[in-house]
Amino acid sequence: MFQSARLKLTIWYVLISLVVSIIFSLTVYTLLARELQRNEQRLEGRLQLMRGLNPGFRPNFEMHRQDLALTESAVRWYLVYVNLFILLMTSAAGYLLAGRTLSPIKTMVDKQNQFVADASHELRTPLTALKTAVEVSLRDKNLDIKQAKEVLNANLEDVNRLVTLADELLILATLNTVKxxxxxxxxxxxxxxxxxxxxxxxxxxxxxxxxxxxxxxxxxxxxxxxxxxxxxxxxxxxxxxxxxxxxxxxxxxxxxxxxxxxxxxxxxxxxxxxxxxxxxxxxxxxxxxxxxxxxxxxxxxxxxxxxxxxxxxxxxxxxxxxxxxxxxxxxxxxx
Structure with a gap:
């Protein structure tokens, strides 16, 4: 159960980190693409101006556009690589973080389960003694008043032990905060x-x-x-x-x-x-x-x-x- 919960929590950590990373990457890419477009427009404006001043000047617009396209493509791939790296890092970090987050809960659940098992065992012992004593007495056709009183006294001791155990369990259950x-x-x-x-x-x-x-x-x-x-x-x-x-x-x-x-x-x-x-x-x-x-x-x-x-x-x-x-x-x- 703990391992399954740890994997689920890790997946949630990774998904959240990945969504944030993708949103951030898209924002960065959009801003860079706009900036590249503005640079392209400014560059074309300067080249047109130089052509006007020097009629013999022949600018290669296509080459500049290819350079800008290559730059834009490189940015895209860089962002992809960064996101893949983030995915790997968050997977490892998320798994460790999930383990640390769930560890106190696991310890508490283990203690609680052990407590329930121990309490059940301790309750079963006097209850079994009570049941056995009553069953044996009911089957004894020659049971007299003196023997019956002895059985009742023994049963009363078992009941008192059960009351003591119940009181102590109740005290433990209520010791959780300072009033x-x-x-x-x-x-x-x-x-x-x-x-x-x-x-x-x-x-x-x-x-x-x-x-x-x-x-x-x-x-x-x-x-x-x-x-x-x-x-x-x-x-x-x-x-x-x-x-x-x-x-x-x-x-x-x-x-x-x-x-x-x-x-x-x-x-x-x-x-x-x-x-x-x-x-x-x-x-x-x-x-x-x-x-x-x-x-x-x-x-x-x-x-x-x-x-x-x-x-x-x-x-x-x-x-x-x-x-x-x-x-x-x-x-x-x-x-």
């Missing part, structure tokens, strides 16, 4: 504290302590999106931290940016996984923790989308067995 009406001057320090409160229960379950060193920082941003991003990073740190460990959160102001660091004492991330952790649906081959981590691999992708939207950046430092540090940089003002 100016939601921008406000706010305390990043307070947003960080609110994010910590949001994950407080999860931390208590694993007896993970969160230590903070926060400078007072104000910036312009969308509070809900910033809160969502910080909750994702904190939730991720808690999930992959061992029990009774410590997560350290620091926030400082550097020039025109705010820097937030979140460090955990988890198992770390392998070098082969680091370049991919912000990709949608990406999960490491080996879990960073000894226990199974629930999720679809969309959290960090959402956080990165929010950062990109607000011109922020994130750096990751991690080594297996030594924990992971996410360092976030946010501009204090959004242009």
């Amino acid at each position: 100016k009406q939601l921008l406000e001057e706010l305390s990043l320090t307070q947003v960080i504290q609110d994010a910590i409160k949001s994950v407080k229960y999860l931390g208590k379950q694993k007896q993970v302590k969160i230590e903070t060193t926060l400078s007072e920082i104000s910036l312009v941003g969308d509070r809900e999106r910033l809160l969502k991003m910080l909750v994702i990073f904190l939730d991720n740190a808690i999930k992959y931290s061992p029990a009774k460990s410590v997560i350290r959160v620091t926030a400082i102001k550097t020039d025109s940016k705010a820097q937030v660091s979140i460090s955990d004492q988890g198992a770390g991330i392998g070098a082969k996984d680091l370049p991919h952790i912000f990709e949608r649906f990406y999960r490491a081959d080996k879990s960073r923790s000894k226990t199974k981590i629930e999720g679809y691999g969309l959290g960090l992708a959402i956080a990165k989308e929010i950062l990109d939207l607000y011109k922020g950046t994130v750096a990751v430092e991690s080594r297996p067995g030594q924990g992971t540090t996410f360092t976030i940089h946010l501009p204090l003002k959004i242009n």
